[in-house]
Amino acid sequence: MTSQEDIQDWIGKQVAGNDVVLFMKGTRETPQCGFSMQVAQMLNHLGVDFKDINVLEDMGVRDGIKAYSNWPTIPQLYVKGEFVGGCDIVREMFQAGELQGLLDAKGIAHNAQTLTA
Amino acid sequence: MAMQAEDIERLIKQRFPDATVSIDDLAGDGDHYAATVVSEAFLGKTRVEQHQMVYEALKGNIGGALHALALTTRAPS
Numbered sequence: 001m002t003s004q005e006d007i008q009d010w011i012g013k014q015v016a017g018n019d020v021v022l023f024m025k026g027t028r029e030t031p032q033c034g035f036s037m038q039v040a041q042m043l044n045h046l047g048v049d050f051k052d053i054n055v056l057e058d059m060g061v062r063d064g065i066k067a068y069s070n071w072p073t074i075p076q077l078y079v080k081g082e083f084v085g086g087c088d089i090v091r092e093m094f095q096a097g098e099l100q101g102l103l104d105a106k107g108i109a110h111n112a113q114t115l116t117a
Numbered sequence: 118m119a120m121q122a123e124d125i126e127r128l129i130k131q132r133f134p135d136a137t138v139s140i141d142d143l144a145g146d147g148d149h150y151a152a153t154v155v156s157e158a159f160l161g162k163t164r165v166e167q168h169q170m171v172y173e174a175l176k177g178n179i180g181g182a183l184h185a186l187a188l189t190t191r192a193p194s
Binding site: 035070071072073083084085086087088089092093 | 164165168169172177185187188189
């Protein structure tokens with residue numbers, strides 16, 4: 001990919017064009033980094049359909065996504081166009097049931113039964 | 118060029134003078150740390166905003182000298 005503008009434009013299209021997008025190192029089947037693997041596993045555990053984008057395939061995207069979200073690390077999870085967080089935040093949300101709540105709020109199918117008292 | 122725990126703590130405390138900071142060296146290689154930061158500055162901020170504030174305090178070392186910082190932030194309860 002060429003100019004920074006093209007990259008930011010391309011990233012914007014991926015984020016807007018897919019309900020759930022995970023910018024990660026490697027792919028959902030073969031993650032190349034423990035943090036990326038953890039987020040992919042959580043999404044798989046919840047049965048969420050997501051688009052995985054392997055930033056290792058294009059240095060421009062790898063750096064561009066950090067500028068796009070003003071977030072310095074990979075992985076980065078987006079739901080309905082909004083940046084949710086990296087591995088720490090997604091794990092914290094998952095453990096607190098907030099990730100499931102966010103998916104419900106955004107109308108995204110997943111298989112976690114909402115915890116009832 | 119790795120970072121020392123003291124460097125991380127100093128940078129965070131410069132930005133958050135009231136903060137209590139605890140840092141664990143996860144791998145002993147100066148590259149993988151876990152840090153918990155508790156500060157009034159986080160009140161009313163989302164988790165993403167809180168973490169961005171800490172990353173800014175670490176002046177671009179994240180993703181460079183510091184490969185991974187497992188971060189937990191919260192306002193004092």
